[in-house]
Amino acid sequence: xxxxxxxxxxxxxxxxxxxxxxxxxxxxxxxxxxxxxxxxxxxxxxxxxxxxxxxxxxxxxxxxxxxxxxxxxxxxxxxxxxxxxxxxxxxxxxxxxxxxxxxxxxxxxxxxxxxxxxxxxxxxxxxxxxxxxxxxxxxxxxxxxxxxxxxxxxxxxxxxxxxxxxxxxxxxxxxxxxxxxxxxxxxxxxxxxxxxxxxxxxxxxxxxxxxxxxxxxxxxxxxxxxxxxxxxxxxxxxxxxxxxxxxxxxxxxxxxxxxxxxxxxxxxxxxxxxxxxxxxxxxxxxxxxxxx
Amino acid sequence: xxxxxxxxxxxxxxxxxxxxxxxxxxxxxxxxxxxxxxxxxxxxxxxxxxxxxxxxxxxxxxxxxxxxxxxxxxxxxxxxxxxxxxxxxxxxxxxxxxxxxxxxxxxxxxxxxxxxxxxxxxxxxxxxxxxxxxxxxxxxxxxxxxxxxxxxxxxxxxxxxxxxxxxxxxxxxxxxxxxxxxxxxxxxxxxxxxxxxxxxxxxxxxxxxxxxxxxxxxxxxxxxxxxxxxxxxxxxxxxxxxxxxxxxxxxxxxxxxxxxxxxxxxxxxxxxxxxxxxxxxxxxxxxxxxxxxxxxxxxxxxxxxxxxxxxxxxxxxxxxxxxxxxxxxxxxxxxxxxxxxxxxxxxxxxxxxxxxxxxxxxxxxxxxxxxxxxxxxxxxxxxxxxxxxxxxxxxxxxxxxxxxxxxxxxxxxxxxxxxxxxxxxxxxxxxxxxxxxxxxxxxxxxxxxxxxxxxxxxxxxxxxxxxxxxxxxxxxxxxxxxxxxxxxxxxxxxxxxxxxxxxxxxxxxxxxxxxxxxxxxxxxxxxxxxxxxxxxxxxxxxxxxxxxxxxxxxxxxxxxxxxxxxxxxxxxxxxxxxxxxxxxxxxxxxxxxxxxxxxxxxxxxxxxxxxxxxxxxx
Numbered sequence: 001x002x003x004x005x006x007x008x009x010x011x012x013x014x015x016x017x018x019x020x021x022x023x024x025x026x027x028x029x030x031x032x033x034x035x036x037x038x039x040x041x042x043x044x045x046x047x048x049x050x051x052x053x054x055x056x057x058x059x060x061x062x063x064x065x066x067x068x069x070x071x072x073x074x075x076x077x078x079x080x081x082x083x084x085x086x087x088x089x090x091x092x093x094x095x096x097x098x099x100x101x102x103x104x105x106x107x108x109x110x111x112x113x114x115x116x117x118x119x120x121x122x123x124x125x126x127x128x129x130x131x132x133x134x135x136x137x138x139x140x141x142x143x144x145x146x147x148x149x150x151x152x153x154x155x156x157x158x159x160x161x162x163x164x165x166x167x168x169x170x171x172x173x174x175x176x177x178x179x180x181x182x183x184x185x186x187x188x189x190x191x192x193x194x195x196x197x198x199x200x201x202x203x204x205x206x207x208x209x210x211x212x213x214x215x216x217x218x219x220x221x222x223x224x225x226x227x228x229x230x231x232x233x234x235x236x237x238x239x240x241x242x243x244x245x246x247x248x249x250x251x252x253x254x255x256x257x258x259x260x261x262x263x264x265x266x267x268x269x270x271x272x273x274x275x276x277x278x279x280x281x282x283x284x285x286x287x288x289x290x291x292x
Numbered sequence: 293x294x295x296x297x298x299x300x301x302x303x304x305x306x307x308x309x310x311x312x313x314x315x316x317x318x319x320x321x322x323x324x325x326x327x328x329x330x331x332x333x334x335x336x337x338x339x340x341x342x343x344x345x346x347x348x349x350x351x352x353x354x355x356x357x358x359x360x361x362x363x364x365x366x367x368x369x370x371x372x373x374x375x376x377x378x379x380x381x382x383x384x385x386x387x388x389x390x391x392x393x394x395x396x397x398x399x400x401x402x403x404x405x406x407x408x409x410x411x412x413x414x415x416x417x418x419x420x421x422x423x424x425x426x427x428x429x430x431x432x433x434x435x436x437x438x439x440x441x442x443x444x445x446x447x448x449x450x451x452x453x454x455x456x457x458x459x460x461x462x463x464x465x466x467x468x469x470x471x472x473x474x475x476x477x478x479x480x481x482x483x484x485x486x487x488x489x490x491x492x493x494x495x496x497x498x499x500x501x502x503x504x505x506x507x508x509x510x511x512x513x514x515x516x517x518x519x520x521x522x523x524x525x526x527x528x529x530x531x532x533x534x535x536x537x538x539x540x541x542x543x544x545x546x547x548x549x550x551x552x553x554x555x556x557x558x559x560x561x562x563x564x565x566x567x568x569x570x571x572x573x574x575x576x577x578x579x580x581x582x583x584x585x586x587x588x589x590x591x592x593x594x595x596x597x598x599x600x601x602x603x604x605x606x607x608x609x610x611x612x613x614x615x616x617x618x619x620x621x622x623x624x625x626x627x628x629x630x631x632x633x634x635x636x637x638x639x640x641x642x643x644x645x646x647x648x649x650x651x652x653x654x655x656x657x658x659x660x661x662x663x664x665x666x667x668x669x670x671x672x673x674x675x676x677x678x679x680x681x682x683x684x685x686x687x688x689x690x691x692x693x694x695x696x697x698x699x700x701x702x703x704x705x706x707x708x709x710x711x712x713x714x715x716x717x718x719x720x721x722x723x724x725x726x727x728x729x730x731x732x733x734x735x736x737x738x739x740x741x742x743x744x745x746x747x748x749x750x751x752x753x754x755x756x757x758x759x760x761x762x763x764x765x766x767x768x769x770x771x772x773x774x775x776x777x778x779x780x781x782x783x784x785x786x787x788x789x790x791x792x793x794x795x796x797x798x799x800x801x802x803x804x805x806x807x808x809x810x811x812x813x814x815x816x817x818x819x820x821x822x823x824x825x826x827x828x829x830x831x832x833x834x835x836x837x838x839x840x841x842x843x844x845x846x847x848x849x850x851x852x853x854x855x856x857x858x859x860x861x862x863x864x865x866x867x868x869x870x871x872x873x874x875x876x877x878x879x880x881x882x883x884x885x886x887x888x889x890x891x892x893x894x895x896x897x898x899x900x901x902x903x904x905x906x907x908x909x910x
Contacts, residue, residue: 033413091602093558096354101597104589105594108587228421263428266425269425273406276410276414276418281414
């Protein structure tokens with residue numbers, strides 16, 4: 001039972017990180033129908049920024065994290081502007097390949113600058129874990145879950161009730177009509193990328209505290225897992241990303257504990273496939289039938 | 293004609309000469325192992341890219357797990373040659389390649405069956421998932437050597453001949469000719485009725501099904517064929533490098549091949565060939581800049597996409613495609629048989645239905661959840677009758693059409709076409725048993741030519757197999773020439789022969805509507821359903837359309853059921869009219885009866901006022 005509960009806690013911990021990263025995927029997808037493969041690499045970028053901030057620039061951890069968030073936001077906006085905007089009216093596969101290209105470029109540039117060898121993440125949290133009758137609840141877990149869930153609620157409120165959030169939803173429903181209604185579509189898309197990248201930077205902090213090793217390929221794995229989480233929950237939906245992230249995290253850590261740690265990835269993919277076969281638009285998505 | 297023959301012969305020989313030159317270079321040692329290895333890698337990549345192009349380019353379904361099929365082929369082939377040490381290597385290699393291809397095809401079939409029900413990004417993710425599952429499973433099996441990999445697989449460059457250089461040269465030959473075969477098959481199949489069916493699914497799946505194409509079958513067929521070729525490429529790869537580890541076949545490798553396909557142009561086979569060659573050799577040329585080469589590679593990729601988003605060649609092909617076709621035609625004429633007479637498509641005899649109803653609908657109804665979209669609908673259409681189906685927006689007219697064509701399965705009631713019950717049959721079966729339709733919002737196969745649009749709809753009346761299509765057998769030849777004649781005749785009836793070779797998307801609106809009717813008629817229907825044929829037309833065009841509809845009825849002896857809001861058209865050509873409101877038939881009769889029916893006027897105007905009768909056309 002203790003094993004089960006501690007694995008469950010682990011799952012919730014990892015799951016909330018996945019969910020946070022998945023938000024970026026899902027928002028960008030919702031608004032421009034692009035699978036932004038470079039999203040995971042923004043994690044890597046912000047992790048290196050924190051490393052540089054602390055070890056090279058001598059900034060305090062808090063300041064370096066702030067720096068990494070700001071740079072990630074700016075980077076996300078520039079990325080959209082330079083690489084994705086010119087392709088908005090092209091076939092979607094072209095934007096997808098561009099995103100893959102950006103991802104490769106970022107990883108290789110990072111490799112040039114920092115070498116492929118992993119370096120330790122300089123921020124660690126050394127607060128003793130709570131002992132709940134043999135079950136250890138670490139401070140990191142509490143922080144991660146609270147921060148992620150809090151941010152998700154804030155985002156949900158932002159999207160559902162602010163003017164910019166409503167504009168965002170309008171653009172994701174129908175860009176052309178949103179434009180006719182006087183919404184500054186380009187600005188809204190930039191905003192979406194900014195928010196997504198900012199969340200990725202925070203996700204990066206939480207991820208690196210859990211797995212404190214920074215390498216150029218750091219973003220690939222959580223990136224792809226988060227993306228799967230987004231699809232699992234129903235891509236384009238914020239609550240979907242949350243639900244998908246938690247399910248994925250929990251399934252993964254339970255599979256590791258009870259079935260096989262090496263097969264856990266296959267099990268995760270298996271869950272995804274089974275869900276999609278029965279609910280083709282994800283758990284919370286509604287299937288829209290093409291009108292004939 | 294003679295010039296063309298000479299040209300195609302020249303092409304065939306140039307291919308042969310390229311082979312001879314490269315072969316002798318490797319044989320004599322002028323081209324060292326390093327370069328011959330690059331050539332082999334290029335060949336394998338071409339097979340992979342072309343096979344992925346079948347699913348992603350021709351069929352239009354984005355797949356992100358192609359490396360999974362490659363790994364199935366690679367491991368299967370590797371294990372087979374390792375377990376047959378006593379057999380001469382050439383034999384065991386042949387068996388291994390074939391077995392690898394077949395097992396990969398089996399995987400493709402099993403994965404495609406559930407996965408191909410999904411579309412777009414969801415299909416992409418599911419294929420990615422399957423690809424990764426294959427990798428993880430391979431990593432955890434004993435027979436595949438686990439994470440450490442399968443080592444000491446006999447390498448082609450060592451074992452195909454006693455002499456090392458000779459062996460490398462033969463390796464090149466094996467890969468080169470297998471590549472030529474794969475490319476040729478993809479080409480010839482792509483230009484057969486089966487290829488047209490696959491392309492039409494990419495262009496518009498709903499219209500494709502309505503034109504009589506069994507879309508599920510063809511999606512699975514294309515997916516399986518792609519997996520088969522990928523399996524063969526995997527087998528070659530295993531025996532090129534001699535060591536397989538699961539990491540070789542991860543997501544990044546799938547992406548690598550996808551990049552080749554997209555960069556060459558989705559749907560362009562020659563594009564895939566050119567871009568595979570470039571993308572494989574580019575990093576090799578950049579080896580001098582070791583650290584920078586991947587940066588340059590990814591930058592090139594991004595810039596290429598931004599400045600040429602549809603790839604190097606778009607969907608175009610080099611003329612090589614035509615020449616390959618011609619070579620075979622030439623060889624067929626030269627060595628095998630005389631030209632066959634064109635075989636005209638089968639025309640069913642509908643005369644027996646003279647004076648009888650061809651379509652009878654009884655008590656038809658459908659619910660979507662709690663919503664009753666149509667209920668208790670009874671109607672019939674006599675042989676060569678023009679019947680109108682009118683009603684306010686949302687009355688359920690198109691829903692009735694969708695039930696007639698099997699797009700929706702009715703909750704209750706019966707539909708009898710030519711004496712047979714068709715409820716529960718799929719759209720393509722209904723299309724081939726005699727109901728054709730046009731769509732409210734035009735659904736053409738946009739990037740195919742006008743002539744090809746029509747030819748797609750002849751599919752059900754042709755019989756040659758994929759194999760005849762690939763080998764260009766005499767059946768292929770006679771049937772294709774037969775439908776070419778018929779399709780052009782059909783276009784001639786609609787005065788469209790001079791646009792036959794233009795892209796459907798480039799036609800003006802009125803012509804697109806006509807082409808849809810033309811395509812519908814190509815399935816040789818007994819009942820033609822027209823869904824708002826006059827939508828968006830001006831009065832002159834509408835008048836012309838009325839004339840066309842009358843002409844079609846006599847010329848093709850079809851019964852016509854049409855939905856239309858333009859009352860001048862409905863009142864002008866329909867012999868009988870059904871009026872639908874809220875999913876019920878509220879009136880039936882001749883145009884005169886309908887025009888004076890109180891209930892109909894109420895349904896259209898919300899009140900009974902004869903003075904407003906003139907306005908109701910709006």
